[in-house]
Amino acid sequence: MKFSYDVIVVGAGHAGCEAAAAAANLGSETLLITMDMNKIAQMSCNPAVGGIAKGQIVREIDALGGYMGIVTDRTAIQFRMLNRSKGPAMWSPRAQSDRAQFIRNWREILENIPHLYIWQDLVYELIIENKTLQGVRTRMGVEFRAKSVVLTNGTFLNGLLHIGKTQLRGGRMAEPAATGLTEQLIQLGFRSDRMKTGTPVRIDGRSVHFEEMGEQPGENDFHQFSYLDSVHRELRQLSCWTTYTNESCHDILREGLPYSPLYNGQIQSIGPRYCPSIETKIVTFADKTHHQLFLEPEGETTHEYYLNGFSSSLPIDIQIRALQAIPAFRDLQIYRPGYAIEYDFFDPTQLSHTLETKQIANLFFAGQINGTTGYEEAGGQGLIAGINAHIRCHGGEPFTLGRDEAYIGVLIDDLVTKGVDEPYRMFTSRAEYRILLRQDDADMRLTEKAYALGLAKQDRYDLLQKKKKYRDELISFVENYSVKPAEMNEGLEQLGTAPLTHGCKLVDLALRPQVKLSDLANLTPALRLELEKIPQKRRDEIMEAAEILLKYSGYIRREQQIADKISRLENIRIKDKFDYSTIQSLSTEARQKLQKINPETIAQASRIPGISPSDINILLVLLGR
Template sequence: MFPDYDVIVVGAGHAGCEAAHAAARMGSKVLMVTMNMNTIAQMSCNPAMGGVAKGQIVREIDALGGMSGIISDKSMIQFRMLNRSKGPAMWSPRTQNDRMRFSEEWRLALEQTPNLDFWQEMVKEVLVKNGRAVGIKTSLGLEIKANAVVLTNGTFLNGKIHIGEKNFGGGRTAEGAATGLTEQLVSLGFESGRMKTGTPPRIDGRSLDYSKMEEQPGDEQPAKFSYGDTKTLEKQISCWITYTNDEVHHELKKGFEKSPMFQGRIKGLGPRYCPSIEDKINRFAERERHQIFVEPEGWNTVEIYVNGFSTSLPEDVQYQALTKIPGFEKAKMFRPGYAIEYDFFPPTQLQLSLETQRVEGLFFAGQINGTTGYEEAACQGLMAGINAHNKAHSKEPLILKRSEAYIGVLIDDLVNKGTQEPYRMFTSRAEYRILLRQDNADLRLTEIGHSIGLASDERLEKVQTKKEHFNHLLQQLKKAKLDPAMVNDGLTQFNTSTIDEKVSVAHLLKRPQLSIKEIKALSTETRELLDKYSIEVQEQVEISIKYESYIDREQKLAEKIGTLEDFKIKSDFDYDRVKALSSEAREKLKKIKPETLGQATRISGVSPSDISVLTIYLGK
């Protein structure tokens, strides 16, 4: 009934979609298996992509040749660049999306991808022969063969939904849980655990009074995620902000005795940085109010996502508390919020390629690895799809360094440090964040994406042109001199000191009071020069000039630490032979099996002295 496949992808969420698309685009014969073809790439929580650090990840996915940026652009209803008031390392793009259109665009993209087939059914088992994944077995008993298997099961593995004192099996509201896989993997020697996440109630937007809320419009000049030819928005939908108060908190507390979280019915650990509303008012009792973001779910729907009000309290408690929020007095609820518990597998059981250590040819991506968030899942799916293709065709895996991409930071953190709670990406996790900006992801990664057959020739040409324009403009601004008589009046107006002799435009641009906008106002010739280039190129040149010393310092540090990555460690290396290692280091090294000395330095419990011992031993 089925041909043999190169790669089988189990699951069709954000991780599964990126994995299937990448492997098929690179030339593998791929089968995507999902329990419901109608929920491909569903935005099961908030209808948004990007945000702090997450926006950088979406740009990196796009630069490598993935689809999340393109799909986000095609379905967005609002665009905002967050953290503009901070340094460029913190600037983070975010889109508000049409939930239904996002899912539809992903399905259309996948159906138009050559080499990609679909099957709707539950997967009960991974077929393993001689320690290698060779296919899957479905709930109907069908066995489908493949050279590599990618599991992207999301919250479906033994998923249990909680609303107050009620609980029932499910991977999402109105969708069943996936059973059997966890038990099989544990029988193969894998360690599993439980995690928890949640979602807020959905509200009828027609029942809200927006006059009592603060409007949050999109950017006046909206950008987009993709470096490709997707369109920018001509019109946008506003979001809104309101706040909880003492009355809201009082109503919520009435349900605490029925809270599955407080009463111990939920065993899994929830996300630290996205807590439920009951957890917020319990942990931060001194706060008089909490922000509530009112987010439309699309162009043509009245459904509203109540961001900041995630909860698993009884539905009547949820409703009574909601009606005490300004603007929600007459709110009508579409469905209540809930918490969901699910199985995950500690990611220290993976290699940096996302292939499991125990079973060759088996890859994990997304929430199965203990992460939370669409963007974190999507980038893992992309890398798992790339490396599953490489595995199926006996090629070396692609592993991104921490100095190359946020994706590299995320995977390195997961494999070397593991996670005890749902892992979310932040800019603070990246020690090279000045290098890993959202504006230069194409310059960093498109050549890599093109070299593996994922990014198109057109993408590469566009990046090469951008590099040329960047270098030309940078050199011209260093050469172009401005006369004191011409610019001093303007400098005074911009509250910066005047000049006594001719100085270069680049020299003036280093001043914190001056941006490209002010430089253009100082000189007609300079404005004409700058306007020959795109806004993106102008922005990158400005960042390069203003932060030159910081960028150089990070680059040198990355190169210095990068030399440790050249020290390869064989997978069968016997750490018991190195007697001078501490017992904790020996235990961690044997468990994680680092592929390089550089990776070994990032394992918690491995001290600098352990690294010195290992360096000497490997040197011998």
């Protein structure tokens, strides 16, 4: 048994798993400490991965050599591509996973990564000697030494569960809270606060009248989360189901409001606006007579279902009575009620872009400890923290991602620059370059970076190079191959698009909104032959990638030009160059916020809320620009 490591990761949720895997795969001797080895990568809320903007993050994690996408594909019981009616910048993959299989897959992966070890225990204290981080102490009385530590404590720091008036200390239902770390970090000068989130009731599917619900089947085309062609969906695919609340349900919920921790003063912490509880919905949207609910399976073989849209901390009897007023749930049986949870988090402006804390060198935070919510946001942070924890041990340039390179870059920049005033969730609207950050090309953006780092392995790199070759050859063919009206017009009319009056390049037809490359392949034998050069299992993926670049090339080029202009400001470094408190020409708010954040670059300074263009101009003048 070893008691000294390069990197220690505290917590085996989605951030901790990615952090530990990244550090170990890069060569660091890594220890992952978790309270329960049977709950590794537990999906505390909905057993689903992805969704709007979140799906893009998972594809980025996969492109960088992380595991969330691989595990999701292997354990998916339903897959859908959301936002298909919009442009490809908005397409977002989402999968429902088998909760138990997800844990099993993650544990199998972690136990087979060289240099990675697991210890079941609870960390209550950091070991700091001479103002230098040395390791951690656990409840069992064990001291583990390390060069870097990554804290990924999720909702466990002083976690408190609420079900009506009942309060239970814990990080999740039936799991203990973690104490000691928050208090120590506050003594060390860290700023902490409380957040709140919630989870819905879990329903026994045998008591549900599915015949009175709408069925929502999944999709079974080539899309998935991982770019690796060796990974695919293995489990039986299941449907989700939809129904609605009604006025009778709302009346019962209103009866319970005086007993709701959210409305009787029991909960004071910050909750999410974008994922409101059912009691918040009936108060905020009092004019609405119904709200949609989604009943989603928890696994391939279980009867347990998750009721999306009915997050609640009301007393158990109120929750059950309100649900029984919905026809499909009139004979309702539940496995457990919904509940709210309060927990500690730390102001993420206390971090650098590597997710290392500014107060203590070699200490990293990732996941909900930074005020975020969601498995995907946690996984993305964990990957970056694990990479940089390894680099801190062995040397090398810090690894960060720009806002024009990845949603993960947007996420981390938002956290460390702006902080949070509610649990942070990623949306496509947060990314100013979302045409560049599509889900289809995360591998093109990030895999070469990960390969240079040593995280993406040779097979992934080779797969990328082949994809790029096939894609570019297909684009070149479409741009250069000529067609005549006689060959195409009958087919074009069937597609509902104007016939040709003269010959043209195939690309001119591919640019039409009504026409897809697959349509042109049916009309053009030469294009069919070109597509047959691509391995069949990759053909649809590569054809989609080529089609997006062809149809949206103008938009992509324009956005890249804007990103390139802004990146000039990213190259003007200002960290530690000013004592902002002495620059009287800056506004008082600017002095205070710049002093607090100490931004790395002019571009980061410009994104701090309250910093005006005139403040930025003053800094540029002082720099002699």
